Amino acid sequence: MPETIETQLLVLGGGPGGYAAAFLAADHGFRVTLVEARERPGGTCLYVGCIPSKALLHAAKLITDVRDAERIGISYGAPKIDIDAVRGHWQKVVDTLTKNLTGLAKGRKVDFVHGLGKFVNDHTVEVEGGKRYHFEKCIIATGSVPAKPPAFDLPTPRIMDSTGALKLEDVPARLLVVGGGYIGLEMGYVYAALGSKVTVVEMTDGLLPGADRDLVKPLEERLRKLFAEILLSTKVAKVAEIPGGIRATFETPDGKQVEKDFERVLVAVGRRPNSRDIGLDKAGVLVDERGFVKVDAQRKTNMPHIFAIGDIAGEPMLAHKATYEGKIVVEVLAGEPSVYDARAVPAVVFTDPELAWCGLTEGEAKKTNRPVKVLTFPWAYSGRAMTLDRTEGRTKIIVDPETERVLGVGIVGAGAGEMLGEAMIAIEMSATARDIAMTMHAHPTLLETLGEAAEGMYGLSPHQQPKRDKAKA
Ligand code: FAD
Numbered sequence: 304m305p306e307t308i309e310t311q312l313l314v315l316g317g318g319p320g321g322y323a324a325a326f327l328a329a330d331h332g333f334r335v336t337l338v339e340a341r342e343r344p345g346g347t348c349l350y351v352g353c354i355p356s357k358a359l360l361h362a363a364k365l366i367t368d369v370r371d372a373e374r375i376g377i378s379y380g381a382p383k384i385d386i387d388a389v390r391g392h393w394q395k396v397v398d399t400l401t402k403n404l405t406g407l408a409k410g411r412k413v414d415f416v417h418g419l420g421k422f423v424n425d426h427t428v429e430v431e432g433g434k435r436y437h438f439e440k441c442i443i444a445t446g447s448v449p450a451k452p453p454a455f456d457l458p459t460p461r462i463m464d465s466t467g468a469l470k471l472e473d474v475p476a477r478l479l480v481v482g483g484g485y486i487g488l489e490m491g492y493v494y495a496a497l498g499s500k501v502t503v504v505e506m507t508d509g510l511l512p513g514a515d516r517d518l519v520k521p522l523e524e525r526l527r528k529l530f531a532e533i534l535l536s537t538k539v540a541k542v543a544e545i546p547g548g549i550r551a552t553f554e555t556p557d558g559k560q561v562e563k564d565f566e567r568v569l570v571a572v573g574r575r576p577n578s579r580d581i582g583l584d585k586a587g588v589l590v591d592e593r594g595f596v597k598v599d600a601q602r603k604t605n606m607p608h609i610f611a612i613g614d615i616a617g618e619p620m621l622a623h624k625a626t627y628e629g630k631i632v633v634e635v636l637a638g639e640p641s642v643y644d645a646r647a648v649p650a651v652v653f654t655d656p657e658l659a660w661c662g663l664t665e666g667e668a669k670k671t672n673r674p675v676k677v678l679t680f681p682w683a684y685s686g687r688a689m690t691l692d693r694t695e696g697r698t699k700i701i702v703d704p705e706t707e708r709v710l711g712v713g714i715v716g717a718g719a720g721e722m723l724g725e726a727m728i729a730i731e732m733s734a735t736a737r738d739i740a741m742t743m744h745a746h747p748t749l750l751e752t753l754g755e756a757a758e759g760m761y762g763l764s765p766h767q768q769p770k771r772d773k774a775k776a
């Protein structure tokens with residue numbers, strides 16, 4: 304019989320959901336075992352997701368900022384790019400962060416077990432090598448993996464998923480990006496800044512289908528200058544290996560088939576929950592038709608002693624949502640009556656400009672026929688945006704017309720992601736547009752655009768022409 308170790312709480316998967324839950328549970332006095340396939344905690348986010356991509360996006364933004372500086376009279380000439388050093392930057396960051404997490408696990412006496420775990424029954428996980436852990440409670444946090452439609456299943460490193468793209472093995476002369484979502488645009492931006500001619504193919508009629516169109520527009524306009532092509536309502540019907548590259552066959556919106564050749568292809572068409580091979584059937588845990596573990600508001604599965612958090616427990620697949628759910632579950636385990644009832648989840652696409660939103664979007668309001676008041680402030684009126692030479696941005700607030708409560712905020716512009724903090728607090732604290740309007744915003748900052756959008760509701764925005772009452776004019 305394999306050795307069996309008793310544990311109070313077993314956390315399967317050490318990403319931002321799992322490690323946060325494990326650490327906080329240990330802080331609450333639980334005896335915790337954290338089983339993780341990678342050598343250290345960190346998950347997709349730290350190893351092959353948020354952190355490496357943002358380090359590369361920082362490098363890319365430096366390149367495009369320097370290029371843009373020509374517009375205000377500063378020229379440096381063409382950049383010299385040491386691709387190994389660029390990759391080395393993110394690897395160093397990841398190494399430091401994951402080592403820090405190992406230290407934090409040790410400090411809390413979390414038993415970190417390195418290996419692939421699988422349920423063998425509803426109270427036991429077996430880790431590769433044969434050790435079994437018998438648990439009282441369990442949190443499943445095995446995250447997600449890139450979706451790969453069969454059409455792209457060619458055995459060649461030229462067809463990459465996001466993990467392959469982050470490796471930055473070279474800067475291909477022509478890169479095809481399939482999917483105009485988060486990864487397609489962020490990694491497309493990186494490769495385009497480094498010198499690739501990037502073609503983005505998106506099957507729907509717009510980039511970032513979940514975001515409001517008026518906010519996508521300024522981003523798309525800038526990306527169209529940086530990328531070779533953005534093809535909407537277009538499908539990649541076929542890819543085939545040819546000497547030195549990949550030949551892709553596109554189905555255009557008018558039904559034609561067009562062939563184009565690329566050195567590499569990045570497939571970024573979404574991610575699927577990592578629920579297939581972890582023995583959920585043995586544990587009796589149910590998944591939905593897309594493979595997400597079914598959970599209730601406390602993130603409890605149909606087995607009341609087993610919880611699921613993060614990407615495996617449903618959309619949106621974002622690191623902060625995984626961590627937040629981890630916090631909720633630990634409170635539930637500690638006997639508190641907590642439930643997941645976040646009013647808003649922040650979303651940031653870290654291109655330049657960034658596109659950031661939280662809470663209700665105008666598109667969702669339209670779809671559900673919910674009456675809303677939409678307040679916008681174009682950055683062309685912002686002194687700060689002008690000093691930065693970045694006037695293409697736009698700040699928008701979605702307000703309940705009766706209560707004047709802030710229901711959602713969307714911002715496109717340089718550094719928009721950092722601006723969501725105030726919006727999130729406003730939504731969570733049931734602030735009204737007047738609360739934002741009556742809050743002083745430092746001058747000159749981009750957050751003034753949020754203040755002025757709100758002031759617009761009451762005719763208090765000094766930098767917008769008041770709407771004239773035509774009858775009186
Ligand atoms: P994961 O981070 O996926 O962690 C799951 C862990 O479980 C992994 O470490 C895996 O090794 C482990 N595991 C799986 N199966 C087993 C098993 N059987 N036994 C043991 N261990 C197992 N989100 C953001 O919020 N901001 C961003 O900027 C952002 N950028 C991204 C960029 C890219 C390129 C990608 C791919 C994703 C990005 N995301 C971003 C999404 C983010 O990475 C995920 O939402 C987040 O990592 C989910 O956390 P999680 O804890 O649910 O799962």
Ligand code: NAD
Binds near residue numbers: 483512621652
């Ligand atoms: P995504 O869902 O963001 O975008 C996928 C895009 O591919 C969609 O626009 C979809 O319409 C399109 N698509 C699907 N099938 C297609 C096909 N056959 N041909 C052409 N287009 C097709 O998915 P992603 O970009 O792979 O990212 C996965 C997830 O990872 C995101 O949804 C997000 O949750 C997370 N992520 C977050 C960040 C961030 O927070 N900044 C960054 C990267 C990834």
